[in-house]
Amino acid sequence: MENINWDDIRYCLAVITEGSVTAAARKLDVNHATVSRRISGLEAVLGAPLFDRSTSGWLITPVGEAVLISAERIHEQVLGIQRTVQVDRQELSGKLRITALDVCIQRILMPGLKAFSDRYPDISIELIASESTFNLAGHEADIAFRTTNEPPPNVLGTKIAKFAYAIYGNKELYDRYLNGDHGISGITWMGDGHTLPPWLQKTFPNMQVRYRVNSLTIAYDLVVQGFGFSLLPCGLGDSDPSLTRIDSDYIEPGMDFWLLSHIDLRTTARIRIFRDFMLEAIQPYIPLIEGRMSNEDALILRKKMGLM
Numbered sequence: 001m002e003n004i005n006w007d008d009i010r011y012c013l014a015v016i017t018e019g020s021v022t023a024a025a026r027k028l029d030v031n032h033a034t035v036s037r038r039i040s041g042l043e044a045v046l047g048a049p050l051f052d053r054s055t056s057g058w059l060i061t062p063v064g065e066a067v068l069i070s071a072e073r074i075h076e077q078v079l080g081i082q083r084t085v086q087v088d089r090q091e092l093s094g095k096l097r098i099t100a101l102d103v104c105i106q107r108i109l110m111p112g113l114k115a116f117s118d119r120y121p122d123i124s125i126e127l128i129a130s131e132s133t134f135n136l137a138g139h140e141a142d143i144a145f146r147t148t149n150e151p152p153p154n155v156l157g158t159k160i161a162k163f164a165y166a167i168y169g170n171k172e173l174y175d176r177y178l179n180g181d182h183g184i185s186g187i188t189w190m191g192d193g194h195t196l197p198p199w200l201q202k203t204f205p206n207m208q209v210r211y212r213v214n215s216l217t218i219a220y221d222l223v224v225q226g227f228g229f230s231l232l233p234c235g236l237g238d239s240d241p242s243l244t245r246i247d248s249d250y251i252e253p254g255m256d257f258w259l260l261s262h263i264d265l266r267t268t269a270r271i272r273i274f275r276d277f278m279l280e281a282i283q284p285y286i287p288l289i290e291g292r293m294s295n296e297d298a299l300i301l302r303k304k305m306g307l308m
Helices: 006-018 021-028 031-047 062-091 102-119 172-177 199-201 216-225 269-288 295-304
Strands: 053-055 057-060 092-098 123-129 141-146 156-165 165-170 184-190 209-213 229-233 245-246 255-262
Touching: 006 021, 006 031, 006 053, 006 062, 053 199, 057 062, 057 199, 062 184, 062 216, 092 269, 102 123, 141 199, 156 269, 165 172, 165 216, 172 245, 199 209, 209 216, 216 229, 255 269, 269 295
Parallel strands: 092 123, 092 141, 184 209, 184 229
Antiparallel strands: 053 057, 141 255, 156 255, 165 229, 165 245
């Protein structure tokens, strides 16, 4: 048996529901002959008549009644698909609140965000540059990009990569260090208190900490300007040709990089599509994030993505 054409079944269903070939043709916005031809074609495929044709009208046959049951079921399924698509289209508008570190937005997310906005212009995006933990359950944000080894409960999470870290300094300062200048400063986090972080204790135990910061962007800028050495994500340090990795016997443990959203929003179309879109857009950056990309390749990637 040849494959059945759904359009032929639709013509058959229209004759039954509208009561005549003429009414079906009007409903389908075609001529009378087209309806007759499509139904005759379906009967030929099935090898059985669906209607008894007479001058008083078309009467459905027992075979036609059996086909009608399946046709109505298929028709309802098709309408269900159309309703689902329509709902998704309606949800592909509105607002998305995205939170991430400012450097994550600038160095990793920006190309994907631009491409997403071009494809879905009816979705507006609020970017919240923050290191704070946002309450996804309270809808302080819809999507969070976070480095954590323990995602909070009641979230839908996808681990993207393992954030690698290394010690960086600008090349001029590092040359001074290699030539015996031991007055170089360390740059650490305010959260470290008065203690030295492990990377300083194990690699530069005698280095004085002159700068403590609460912003990764500020730490990076200080390193670029030659204020001292600091621990930075490889995705940040390796993509800057003015910086150099500093060899160390101690490797700081990496942190997992996650895309998080609240589990209650998993069926929301714009959030589901944004998640999938961004996970694909971030893929080229994973070797950089994990510290597996050379400086040259990192520069090529950044130029390709329009970040330089």
